[in-house]
Amino acid sequence: MADTNSNIARKRQAFEKEALPHMDALYRTALRMTKNVGDAEDLVQEALVKAYRFWDKFETGSNCRAWLFKIMTNVFINEYRSKSRSPMSVNVDDIDDNYLYGQLAANSDGDNPEKELFAKMLDDDVKKAIDELPEDFRIVVVLSFIEGFSYQEIAEIADLQLGTVKSRLHRGRKLLQKELLEYAIRNGFIKGPQK
Amino acid sequence: MNCQEALDLLYEIIDKEASEIDTQEVKRHLDHCQDCFGRYQLHGAIQSLLKEKLKVETDIPAIERMRGNILSKLDEIDAQRESGGPKTIPFRMPAVALAAVAALVLLVGTGFFANGLYKHYTEYIPIERAHWAASENIDIFKDSDKTARMITAVSTDFGLTMNPDHNGLKLVGGTSREIRGMQVSQFYYSNGEYSASVFVIPASEITFSDDLIKTKVTIDGHCFYDHNCRGCRLLYTINGDAVIITASTDRNYELTKFNPIIGAI
Incomplete structure (x- = not known):
């Protein structure tokens, strides 16, 4: 059945008002997902066009932002997931949760070692550390850290069990801390581990 | 505590x-x-x-560029909806036809002939069924790596384990056949262990339910394809045709039935 023209116009208007304003947020997450500007733009466009095709399925009043991120994450996983993605077998269990804490406490003199450390780090360095996370961890870390989605929302967006979200986030954090610390040591921001 | x-x-x-x-x-x-x-x-x-x-500073030129592209895509969708759904655009220009065939030949060329599995060259895909390939929007066979990636993703969704290299999935043939009374084009990818097909079916003849994750494509209430098929996904519709990927555990299913796409010439 053909939609009436006024019906189409109404849908279009609602979509432009409710969905398109999330383009900024989608784009910044797409950048971290794809790690590349061209792919990120393609991903956002593909996700929003897909969202428009399925706009009838979006329940007015529900969380449009989370719905759009779900579509984009799905498109990313299905079509953009890198061929050479890092295996999930990254062993993070041997990284202690308090690794960074211990290292900072042992190797710094100031009261706020973390502030000193981060003050020297460039935004790009931190982004690079995120980009180096294995893809499955990176997706949940980005959705949590950058977009501030709750564990439950991330579970729905990435189609994962709640427990999987928690464990990937936890493991992602550990790896990130390790990467940042190693980076800081390499660049002489803090001293290396003392034997 | x-x-x-x-x-x-x-x-x-x-x-x-x-x-x-x-x-x-x-x-x-x-x-x-x-x-x-x-x-x-x-x-x-x-x-x-x-x-x-x-925190990312908004890249305004990028946002504007994307907005422009998206809006023009939405215009296309609206126009299609106004006209009551996708229309089949006849295959008009010989030049475009030749380009489409050339693209297909290029893609199939080496992979196909190196394979040596094909014995029958009698059934060809009618030229009019290849019209979708001429569209700018269809890049599925232009970028075989992307196709393999999509097939891998669909297969993984349905429980077939494939490694990130797609286990050597290759486009190995294509045919025109009848499924549930529908004349469809089927492009067959295989690695000798798993197989996947990309189907092109008149969109008006199928119904599909979609929960954004998985798509079920049916003809008259029956799953349209059932040769050990684990599931399928509608990729998009174009010029009145639906492009669908199915994932299957068939091993080289009736390989001899798949004919070189260059038969279209």
């Missing part, structure tokens, strides 16, 4: 995901435990600094 219990809740507290009761308990513990307090403070600070560093 002891130190271990308090530290186990660290990230949930930082992410504001812990229950009210747990949050209160942790607060009480931190009031009298300097060591745990220090750890909470550090991790909380790291989290906020990370967030600070990850």
